[in-house]
Amino acid sequence: MPLVIPKGWPKPVYDFSKNPLTKEGFELGRQLFYDPILSRDSTISCASCHLQATGFTHVDHDLSHGIDDKVGTRNSMTIMNLAWSKNFMWDGAVNHLDMQPLAPLSSSVEMDEKLARVIQKLNNAKKYKALFFSAFNDSLATGQKMLLAFSQFTLHLNSSNSKYDKYIREEAGGTFTDQEKNGLQLFRKHCASCHPEPLFTNQNFEKNGLPIDPTLNDLGRFTITRMPVDSFKFKVPTLRNIQFTFPYMHDGRFKKLREVLNHYTETDELKAQIVLSSNEKADLIAFLLTLTDNDFLFDKRFGFPKD
Amino acid sequence: MSIKPGILLFILSYFAYPATAQLSILPIFDGRPIAENTWYVSTKGDSVQFDNIRFYLSNIQFEMDDNTWIKDTVSAHLIDVFEPASLHIITQKIDLKRLKTIHFNLGIDSLINVSGALGGDLDPQKGMYWAWQSGYINLKIEGRSPLPLRIFYPHHLCF
Numbered sequence: 001m002p003l004v005i006p007k008g009w010p011k012p013v014y015d016f017s018k019n020p021l022t023k024e025g026f027e028l029g030r031q032l033f034y035d036p037i038l039s040r041d042s043t044i045s046c047a048s049c050h051l052q053a054t055g056f057t058h059v060d061h062d063l064s065h066g067i068d069d070k071v072g073t074r075n076s077m078t079i080m081n082l083a084w085s086k087n088f089m090w091d092g093a094v095n096h097l098d099m100q101p102l103a104p105l106s107s108s109v110e111m112d113e114k115l116a117r118v119i120q121k122l123n124n125a126k127k128y129k130a131l132f133f134s135a136f137n138d139s140l141a142t143g144q145k146m147l148l149a150f151s152q153f154t155l156h157l158n159s160s161n162s163k164y165d166k167y168i169r170e171e172a173g174g175t176f177t178d179q180e181k182n183g184l185q186l187f188r189k190h191c192a193s194c195h196p197e198p199l200f201t202n203q204n205f206e207k208n209g210l211p212i213d214p215t216l217n218d219l220g221r222f223t224i225t226r227m228p229v230d231s232f233k234f235k236v237p238t239l240r241n242i243q244f245t246f247p248y249m250h251d252g253r254f255k256k257l258r259e260v261l262n263h264y265t266e267t268d269e270l271k272a273q274i275v276l277s278s279n280e281k282a283d284l285i286a287f288l289l290t291l292t293d294n295d296f297l298f299d300k301r302f303g304f305p306k307d
Numbered sequence: 308m309s310i311k312p313g314i315l316l317f318i319l320s321y322f323a324y325p326a327t328a329q330l331s332i333l334p335i336f337d338g339r340p341i342a343e344n345t346w347y348v349s350t351k352g353d354s355v356q357f358d359n360i361r362f363y364l365s366n367i368q369f370e371m372d373d374n375t376w377i378k379d380t381v382s383a384h385l386i387d388v389f390e391p392a393s394l395h396i397i398t399q400k401i402d403l404k405r406l407k408t409i410h411f412n413l414g415i416d417s418l419i420n421v422s423g424a425l426g427g428d429l430d431p432q433k434g435m436y437w438a439w440q441s442g443y444i445n446l447k448i449e450g451r452s453p454l455p456l457r458i459f460y461p462h463h464l465c466f
Contacts, residue, residue: 018423095441098424102431106438115432143432147424224440 003083006160007169009198012083014097014155019148021155024135027305029153031131032146034304037121038105040113046104049076052302055241056080056157072107073216075252078245080159080238080296086203090234090250091220101150115143122146159240159296160198167290168198176290182280183287190264190274190284194236200291205233209267213251220250243292257285328403330367330396334360334388343389357450360388361435363415363428363443369401370408377401383415385428385435414445 003021005012019025032038036045050056058076074090088094094103105113122128122141133139135149164184166174176184187195194206205221212218212232221230234250248254254263261281264274276284296302334341336357337348346354365383368376379398387393419429420442435444 015423093440095421096423099431099436099441102436102438116434119432142426143430144424144426147431151424 003155003158006158006165006198009160010084013086013203014083014151019098019151021152022135024131025149025152026156028128028131028135029149029151030302030305031127032150033153037125038113038118040117046101047304049104050079052299053244053297055159055245055297057245073218074250075247077235078238078241079154079157080240081199082157083155084199084203087205087235090218091223092205092235093224097154098147098151100154101147119143119146157296157302159293161295162240162293163290164287165198165293177286179283179286180290183283183285183290186276186280186284187287190272190276195239200239201236204236205230206236207232207269208234208264209269210249210253210263213253216251218250239288240291241293241297243289244297257288261285328369328398328401330398330409332364332386332394332396334394341388353452355450355452357388357448359447359449362386362413362446363435364396365412365415365419367396367398367409367411369398369406370410371402372405372407376410381427382419383429385433415443419443 003012003016033046033050036042036048038045049058051058056079077090082088082097085097088097088100089103094100102115105115105118119141122132128141129139132141132145135152136145138145163174163176166172167176167180168174194202194204194208196202210232219231221233221235222228224230242248242257246252246255246257248257248260254260258281261276261284264270265276265281337350339347341347341357341360343358344356346356348354362385363383364386367379367384370376377399381398384396385393415429419425424431429443435447436442437444
């Protein structure tokens with residue numbers, strides 16, 4: 001089951017030659033993603049913070065909640081179209097998709113488990129012996145195989161069938177209203193420098209003018225590079241399925257798209273000041289809602305494995 | 308690297324097998340082989356004991372007398388000072404009479420660090436990978452010292 005690259009999209013960044021996608025690898029990855037045995041006390045799975053129906057993020061939680069109900073310092077991210085991402089996490093702390101699961105697994109506020117223990121638990125579970133065997137022709141679980149399987153699953157979480165996509169492809173179901181058309185024009189004018197189509201992210205770290213939260217004091221990309229120019233820069237998130245991925249921003253400070261737009265028109269920290277009338281904000285929001293992709297949000301292949 | 312020169316020294320020696328070369332590593336501290344549960348005195352006069360010393364040797368290459376370079380088939384070896392088997396690295400066949408120099412890196416280079424999930428000695432399961440910020444731990448030294456406190460001091464480096 002090779003990845004289908006939608007027409008007109010750029011080449012993925014992920015090197016599939018090192019981890020060719022297979023149905024069995026995907027299935028193993030899916031089981032792992034939904035399995036709480038990966039956490040220290042078997043209460044938290046990846047899906048606890050990344051729910052399919054909300055674009056694989058933690059809806060309604062500004063800062064994500066993990067083990068023993070501990071609260072993290074950042075809002076959970078969406079998991080979508082990650083084959084095109086170069087860096088992961090809000091500050092880009094992770095440089096390869098394969099290595100990303102190590103962060104939540106070992107975080108003391110997320111799943112809090114040692115990798116060696118996780119592998120031991122997988123090797124003790126009958127179910128996983130069979131799953132590892134069918135995916136890798138070898139029933140022994142290792143760190144490498146587990147990580148490759150996680151990527152097999154997350155690489156499939158691709159959204160490219162929203163009303164917007166149908167509009168671009170001139171397909172049935174893709175007729176834009178005048179309001180949505182105007183919203184798209186406004187979007188291309190004011191937002192596309194950082195959130196360009198078709199992925200709605202330029203895959204870079206940018207500063208969008210949010211004032212710093214003094215309790216969290218999150219300096220973003222600076223934490224990793226220690227370069228002053230990177231202060232307050234965060235990974236530009238995709239806007240696909242934005243209707244459902246609230247709350248917004250790295251600390252989840254906004255609950256509504258209207259608040260996000262108010263921020264963009266109020267800040268004077270952007271290179272080009274964004275001016276939008278109240279009606280234009282309504283049009284822009286109408287456009288953003290066309291990025292909802294129900295085929296993706298309700299795709300049974302990505303849901304909780306019922307067996 | 309913040310380790311004072313002369314405190315830790317790794318001696319690399321090699322001898323021939325009929326078909327392969329073997330590199331043997333002899334970890335010494337202040338002239339004495341490093342052993343478990345043994346006190347050593349550093350050049351600064353501090354007593355130290357080691358519980359765990361692990362590091363990567365990577366990109367081993369043999370430079371021959373005709374200026375050709377032969378690359379080790381394994382990109383990185385995890386050396387555990389208290390795991391005797393890991394102190395002997397068997398590489399592919401080389402003609403020792405023609406060997407000029409052995410080149411290697413201590414630690415992991417930037418290419419391996421961005422290569423995704425790797426296996427063998429590079430499997431993150433080996434405990435030599437940082438979780439929150441991608442990259443391998445090049446060298447891990449853990450042990451104790453009576454002054455100022457008998458505490459466990461983790462000393463992890465990436466350079």
